[in-house]
Amino acid sequence: MTGLIESRLAAIGINLPTPAAPAANYVPYVVSRGMLYISGQIPVGQQGLEFVGAVGDAFGIDDGRAAAKLCAINILAQARAALGDLDRVARVVKLVGFVQSAPGFTDQPKVVNGASDFFVEVFGDKGRHARSAVGVSGLPFGVAVEVEAIFEID
Incomplete structure (x- = not known):
């Protein structure tokens, strides 16, 4: 039987991919004391790496939100x-979003809303979370956005 969250994902047309293997010396997630910590994820889609470049230069806010x-x-x-x-996710606790930003770009919160809005759409009120949105000069593989997450789990 498909769980509630998987059903919501299917209803909005989202099929989760096979998780990416770590690109360096770390693990993709850690479960500890009722919490799940997910390492930073980058915009890898069905065709591979997507959204390579800086927001405010190569990409606008809408593309950054999609990333x-x-x-x-x-x-x-x-x-x-x-x-x-x-369905074991009791709450999305915190997101940290990193946005590769062109000089002078200051709308990182609008970009990271792409992840925040998605979690609220999928989890409802359990998807509301604390968050940081940080502008950086570069990210792994040149991608526009990287997001990490912390979940409370049952």
């Missing part, structure tokens, strides 16, 4: 791998 949403989809793929069932 952040893709990161959030990859976060859920890692969460499903860690938990087996996304």
Whole structure:
């Protein structure tokens, strides 16, 4: 039987991908004391790496939001791998979003809303979370956005 969260994802047309393997010396997630910590996820889609470049230069806010949403989809793929069932997520506790920003770009919160809005759409009120949105000069593989997450789990 498909769980509630998997059903919501299907209803909005989201099929979670196979989680990406780590690109360096770290693990993709850690479960500890009722919490699930997901390492930073980048915008890897069906065709591979997407959204390479800086927001405010190569991409506008809408593209940045799409990149952040893709990161959030990859976060859920890692969460499903860690938990087996996304219905075990009791709450999205915190997101940290990093936005590769062109000089003078200051709308990082609008970009990271792509991930935040997605989690609220999928989890409802349990998807509301604390958050940081940080502008940086570069990210791994040159991507526009990277997002990490912390979940409370049952």
